[in-house]
Amino acid sequence: xxxxxxxxxxxxxxxxxxxxxxxxxxxxxxxxxxxxxxxxxxxxxxxxxxxxxxxxxxxxxxxxxxxxxxxxxxxxxxxxxxxxxxxxxxxxxxxxxxxxxxxxxxxxxxxxxxxxxxxxxxxxxxxxxxxxxxxxxxxxxxxxxxxxxxxxxxxxxxxxxxxxxxxxxxxxxxxxxxxxxxxxxxxxxxxxxxxxxxxxxxxxxxxxxxxxxxxxxxxxxxxxxxxxxxxxxxxxxxxxxxxxxxxxxxxxxxxxxxxxx
Numbered sequence: 001x002x003x004x005x006x007x008x009x010x011x012x013x014x015x016x017x018x019x020x021x022x023x024x025x026x027x028x029x030x031x032x033x034x035x036x037x038x039x040x041x042x043x044x045x046x047x048x049x050x051x052x053x054x055x056x057x058x059x060x061x062x063x064x065x066x067x068x069x070x071x072x073x074x075x076x077x078x079x080x081x082x083x084x085x086x087x088x089x090x091x092x093x094x095x096x097x098x099x100x101x102x103x104x105x106x107x108x109x110x111x112x113x114x115x116x117x118x119x120x121x122x123x124x125x126x127x128x129x130x131x132x133x134x135x136x137x138x139x140x141x142x143x144x145x146x147x148x149x150x151x152x153x154x155x156x157x158x159x160x161x162x163x164x165x166x167x168x169x170x171x172x173x174x175x176x177x178x179x180x181x182x183x184x185x186x187x188x189x190x191x192x193x194x195x196x197x198x199x200x201x202x203x204x205x206x207x208x209x210x211x212x213x214x215x216x217x218x219x220x221x222x223x224x225x226x227x228x229x230x231x232x233x234x235x236x237x238x239x240x241x242x243x244x245x246x247x248x249x250x251x252x253x254x255x256x257x258x259x260x261x
Contacts, residue, residue, distance in 0.1 A: 028087045028230045033256035034078070036099040038221065038236040039063070042108040045241065058241040060112050069245040070098065071120040079123055079154050080194045084216050087231060098252065100124040101219065101236060103158055103196060105132040110144045118151075127158035127196035127219070130180040142187050149188040156194040157181050157215075165197045165206055173209050181213070194218065200236075207232045222255070 040056040042063050049057060058066075076094035083099060085091035100117070102109040105128050117124055126148055134141040149155045159165075159176040168176055181192045193216045200221030207229050210218055218232040225233040237255050239248060 035252045036236040038238045042112045054241040067116045077122040125154045131161040162198040
């Protein structure tokens with residue numbers, strides 16, 4: 001009788017050692033928001049592109065100009081672990097921190113964005129839709145994702161096929177979160193700890209599903225954060241294709257709460 005009891009106590013003890021400390025959401029909300037930019041396609045506009053499409057498509061020349069402006073202005077890119085530690089513990093960040101994120105696995109993120117980031121010593125976060133890998137010539141393949149990871153960028157989950165988070169139920173959680181996460185971990189050899197909501201759409205009802213799967217934080221777009229779970233609703237701003245560098249500079253300084261000096 002004594003041995004099973006000791007075994008049970010041991011399991012409980014070591015379980016407590018590996019339990020993440022409770023996050024003080026009020027403290028997270030009280031800290032200054034860090035600018036997080038979001039990119040999708042990086043290509044020249046086509047005649048068929050609508051104005052709404054240009055929100056998500058930034059021409060290479062504009063992207064290069066924006067990266068140069070960030071570098072010339074003294075911005076330093078940070079990665080999710082740094083942001084997490086800052087939000088939860090107040091860990092220090094470099095001067096003028098900013099995060100660059102890329103959604104959907106588009107090939108031009110490797111062909112165009114990667115060289116520009118490397119030019120300035122920037123690192124990025126790539127939210128991968130796993131079904132897009134090698135889907136056609138417009139998307140990245142596994143080798144490119146692995147290379148990005150090996151070069152110090154962060155690979156994160158964006159579901160299996162860009163599914164609407166608000167519509168997930170039952171076995172969808174395994175299909176859209178567990179399976180793509182395991183696939184990315186197999187590709188990179190590293191744990192996948194971060195998530196981005198397709199279309200930026202989320203609801204508070206589904207946020208516990210992210211916690212249950214071990215995600216440390218999740219990224220939306222430009223909506224108010226969930227006051228009870230701000231780590232799972234970190235805000236981003238899309239760097240629109242028709243913005244010039246002055247417009248981007250304004251949104252970086254004014255789009256995340258109190259103006260950044």
